[in-house]
Amino acid sequence: MSISLTTQDTATIAVRRLSKDFGRIKALADVSLVIGKGELFGLLGPNGAGKTTLISILSTILPPSRGEALVCGWNVATQQEAVRRSIGVVFQDPSLDTELTGEENLDFHGRLYGLDTRTRRNRVNEVLALVDLEERRHDLVNTYSGGMRRRLEIARGLMHQPQVLFLDEPTLGLDPQTRRRIWNYIRSLKDSFGMTIILTTHYMEEADQLCSRIAIIDSGVIVGLGSPDELKSTLGGDVLELAVPRPTEEFVQSLRSHASVRSLLLQNGSLMLTVDDGESFIPRTFDLAHDMGIRISGVSVRKPNLEDVFIKMTGREIRDEGIKEPKERMRIYRWGMRK
């Protein structure tokens, strides 16, 4: 599949130099992005990176501070109603009425989007079948499990057959089984409805397996953009991980300056190298370590994954989830003790 991203009419979403400030915090800084029709596009980044802020602006929940964003050609700041008619949103936080039944939640949604009685009835049946909730349709939502609620929210987002579907962390906190099922639904949506889908996630494998293109976002800035394979190939070669209990500055420097080493990251006694050819590089590493009197206690070589891409682009691991400073970690720990 090739998508022309230069012509305006194939762009379902066009974002130009978009910024959002919350007081002095820059949640988004100068983000530009074009998403084509029928793409399954992923926004990948740690918590607090600005993914939800971007989705909120695109779905007219938040006004942008600066810049411009078009959804299906409509401006999110000035043509809100037209934007709202073309999109479906599945929010990160639950947004169901738990005192209504599953079917009533869907029916309410259909009414809000102006669907007539017959269309509503048909669509309710359709979407409930899609997410396997037909048997629980007459039960109150507060009797549903987390996974069922998530599926119902996805079903609700599809009720009015939007051109663009936003899924904010669709599988957050779900068990692996439910996650796989939801992935299958999302794939089938793209294939059978040709819907443009934008999903946010901080799960690497989710972005890797589902998305045709990914934007890696960190601290409100897009640091990488491309298909999962493209992103991985920017690292090139192999990822070599060495467990080195006591690395010296000299050892690290000599590795870093080696011709076939593309990048190097030192983290808690573990050295991560991206090299052209991992297998042939291993013996050289051991020779070098031997000469310098350094002990290597473990080694592994593998193909790069998105996690490696993320580490290279941002200099840290995604699972840090925003807690970067050891000081901050301590403070949280102490606070936890006092309770």
Added chain:
Amino acid sequence: MNLFFGTVYTLWLREVKRFMRNKSRLIGSMAMPALFLVVLGSGFSGVFRYQSDVSYVEFIGPGIVAMSLLFSSMFGGLNVLWDKQFGFLKEILVAPVSRTGIMAGKTLGTVTTSMVKAGVFLVALLALRLARPDPAGVLMALIFMFLISASFTSLGIAFASQMKDPHGFQLIMNFLIMPVFFLSGALFPLEGQPQWLTLLTYLNPLTYGVDGMRYALGASHAFSPTLSMGALVLFWACATVVGTVLFGRMAA
């Protein structure tokens, strides 16, 4: 236009469905007015000397109906905050419908459920012969009930739109709902009170609602029904405008 009424109906339907489903909340919300009516009504009957032929229960009857309306309408409006807390407000605000339609539907839904609750007290008053209005009086009472409920629902929504989470409920309860109720003349006659108290009651919109209800139900009253109705309509209009504007600006 069709879409507007569709929105109003959708929001109204949701309120009514939730109301019919939740029996415990219904009973809970009616307990306080019932307690006031029964306990205060009989407790003060011995010392109440207002008019020789009016018992204290008869006197506070219309005020208790107004109390029920005040409480359930304000809380109905403030319920927007629970929708915010549980995320459901986002679902509504991201839909391609006007905020005014949402506001109108929410208000009408709350007015409907509040009037059903207050209606139970009204029927009880009529059945126990504690009020003896003519049919036109009943109709007039219903109009006053609508105005009281619609005004305070809008006011509740106005407050809700300015608050972040439902933790401020208690504050609203203590510093707004209770004073409005106690200063409305629901529990004591308006005449012969100290000047400061009279001033406060006259500034309170619910006073006109309670007095209008008294007139409609054939009890003794302080103002002309035209004044009561006029004051209440004015308050209703202001509350609706303020509520609609503030809700329109509310962010999810």
